[in-house]
Amino acid sequence: MGRLEGKKAVVTGAAQGLGAAIVERLAEEGCDVVAWDLNRAGVEQTARQIGERTGRKVYGRVLDVTDAAAARSAMDEAADVLGGLDIAVCNAGVLFAGDSIGFDIAQWRKVIEVNLVGYFITAREAARVMLKFGGGSIIQINSKSGKKGSYKNTPYCASKFGGIGVTQSLAYEFAEKNIRVNAVCPGNLLDSPLWVDSLYKQYSQRLGLTEAEVRQRYIDQVPMKRGCTYRDVTNLVVFLASDESGYMTGQAINITGGQEMR
Ligand SMILES: NC(=O)c1ccc[n+]([C@@H]2O[C@H](COP(=O)([O-])OP(=O)(O)OC[C@H]3O[C@@H](n4cnc5c(N)ncnc54)[C@H](O)[C@@H]3O)[C@@H](O)[C@H]2O)c1
Incomplete structure (x- = not known):
């Protein structure tokens, strides 16, 4: 038995990298999963491979997290296909770094749009659907750059600092509705x-x-x-997704090998 046996999950930005690793770990722990990404071919292949390997239902679908209308219908469709919604992992993110004086403002805004606005859009849709099913756990993939300035990395840092504000505020708003909202801050x-x-x-x-x-x-x-490894992060994601963290909400937890002490 997995630690999340029978739970229903969605993950954004899941074609590759950490998002794909989260989908795989959730499936290994017993979840059925809808995996979303901008990259259709990538997310379909990732979902198929993980589904075959784990024997769970894993669906790969297109979703741009910055598209509020698309996120609304995608979240409804995911809950239909899965038969409910217990876990939403908001992982999609982009990073453009560079010196501040020359930074292209359109690119600066793009980072905020995906990492901060896209997080809010998908998290609120998850909350809306979880309300119908009696609650759930929303997990934002943040960063150590969500708590500490990062060299020539202003938009990413701003987006991740802002994300912790969104996490705490949503956690507050939905605390009495059995919806917990927490962030993971990897190194x-x-x-x-x-x-x-x-x-x-x-x-x-x-x-x-x-x-x-x-x-x-x-x-x-x-x-x-x-x-930091994918396993380090997914260990924390599983804990936050499970009832073992049932009294935790509004937290942003470092997983950095102690780096934030420096
Ligand atoms: N890699 C690191 O060292 C690191 C460290 C700390 C935190 N993080 C965070 O982890 C998350 C995943 O990072 P990663 O390293 O796996 O990145 P990645 O670039 O490998 O993967 C990100 C995925 O998100 C998708 N994506 C981008 N914009 C999107 C959009 N608008 N809608 C839907 N999907 C979109 C991309 O297509 C890609 O598949 C990000 O939030 C990132 O900030 C990464």
Whole structure:
């Protein structure tokens, strides 16, 4: 028996990276899942593979989290297909970093639109549907950058700080309705596509280091001397999704190997 046997879950930004790892872990723990992403081919393939491997019902569908009308109908459809809704993981996010003086404002706004407005849109839709089913657990994938400034990373930081405000406010609003809302604040997932496909290259150019040196530099910032793994994060997601965390709401929990102490 999994720790979330028979629960119904939705996950945003789930074609790859941490979102795909969350879908996989929820399915392993006994959930049926609707996985959403902008990337249709990617999310359909991820869902199919996880469904085959775990034997759970896993559906891959397109959803742009910034589209309020689409999110409304997608959440209703997901609850229909799954037969309810217990868990919503708001994971979709983008990161564009750069120096503030030259930062393109359209790109700055895009980060806020996806990470902050998109989070609010999907979380409120999840709450609306959970009200019909007697409650549930909403989990935002935030970041250590949601609590501490981050070098040349103003829009991402602003979006994640704002996300904690949304988490606390929704938690307050729905506390008496048995809907809990919490955030997870991971450290750097140094093996994720975000780093491997993009950030090592960006930071090596900016810092004048090789990509291996960039990786070591980020490991050295962590008291436990390693990057965050998907398993570290999904352990916390499962806990927050389960009744074991039943008295916790409005929290933003660090999972950083102690990095926020520095
Ligand atoms: N990778 C890290 O080191 C790290 C650390 C801390 C927190 N996080 C957070 O974890 C989450 C996932 O990050 P990741 O590293 O897996 O990123 P990723 O870029 O690998 O995956 C993000 C996914 O979100 C999707 N997406 C982007 N915009 C979307 C939109 N408007 N609607 C729906 N889907 C959309 C993308 O298509 C992609 O599949 C993000 O919220 C990120 O801020 C990541």
